[in-house]
Amino acid sequence: MSSSESSMSSMLLTLSNNLADTVEQVGRCVVAVNVRGSHRGHWRSRISSSGIHWRSGIIITSDETIKRSEEITVTLADGRTVSVTVLGRDATTDVAVLKLQDVDLPVAEIGDASTLKVGHLVLALAQGKENGVTASMGVVSAVGDAWRSMSGGLIDQFLRPDLNLYSGFPGGPLVEVTTGKVVGMNTSGPRNMALTIPASTVNRVLDQLLSKGRIGRGYLGLGMQPVRLPDTLKSTLNLDSTGGVIVINVEPNGPADKAGVMIGDVLVAMDGKPVSDTGDVQALLGTQSVGKTLKVQLVRGGALVELAIAVGEK
Structure with missing residues (x-):
């Protein structure tokens, strides 16, 4: 074997050992989440996902995987199965918070997902009820700016790892290989694509759930649907937007009412930003909007009208 081949073999062995050590260390902080619920009159138990011991006594997992289960337990790395209670959940960011009582379990070391770049090596971990910790390795395939889920939840950063999410992997951690830190919680996206909810989003949602028990969201009390604006009307009113949202229902005594x-009013701008569909409206109604007064531009009877709405809390 040449010196270069020997050097490469040594580097690979070192990398392999480091990966195994990282899986072993972080795996102690990962649990299997078991749910039990009724289905057509029969009780069924199953492993739904994994979870991360995020803070002392606090486990984070995927909200989608536990759904409306009547009973939830977690299986620890040492094989013990213990009961947990649901402290709070936010379906819009897919974060559920479980309370672990009086159990000695290592807490994950949380890192910063914003330091990740495309090409960085990452690990996804999961905990099985019988097989112990399992791992999947890949690279970060895409990073991007903040985005909103289909249900309106604000995710601080778009993060897509290129790896396989096997059964039980949603709810488990994404680990940055060089530091061994947990940078987010993995979840399944469209067509079972792996996505990661970054640690900053998890912490923000967790803090709100622990302090308030819920995620407060802005509320207008309107039923709306998208509509296109005639070119003549856009020209007459000097509007840049090609469309707006027409009001089809107004809740009595609600903020908008x-x-x-x-x-029949057509909203074309809110808080100085164009509105062309209901998603644009939802994007302005996050937690920070509660109690805020938003200036609204709308078309009524062919004329442009401005109103101020004090955003309520849903």
Whole structure:
């Protein structure tokens, strides 16, 4: 064997050992989440996902995987199975918070997902009820700016690892290989694509759930649907937007009703930003919008009208 081949073999052995050590260390902080619920009158138990011992006594897992289960337990790395209670959940970011009582379990070391770049090596971990910790290795295939889930939840960073999420992997950690730190919680995206909810989002949601028991979201009390604006109307009113949202329902005594919004109004701008579909409206109604007064531009009877709506809490 040449010196270069020997050097490469030594580097690979070192990398392999480091990966195994990382899996072993972080795996102690990962649990299997078991749910038990009724289905057509029969009780069924199953392993739904993994979970991360995020803070002392606090386990984070995927909200989608536990759904409306009547009973939840977790299996620890040492094989013990213990009961947990649900402290809170936010379906819009897929974060569920479970309370672990009086169990000695290592806490994961949390890192910063914003330091990740495309090409960085990462590990996804899961905990099985019988097989112990399992791992899947890949690279970060895409990073991006903040985005919103289909249900309106704000995710601080788009993060997609290129690895296989096997059964039980959702809810488990994404680990940055060089530091061994947990940078987020893995979840299944469209067509079973792996996505990661970054640690900053998990911490933000967790803090709100622990302090309030819920995630407060802005509320207008409107039923809306997208609509296109005629070119003549856009020209007459000097509007840049190609569309808006037409009001089809106004909740009595709701924030929009109190502000004077009427059925048939077409919202074209909120808080100085164009509105062309309901997603644009939802994007402005995050937690930070509660109690805030938003200036709204709408078309009523062919004229442009401005109103101010004090955002309520849903």
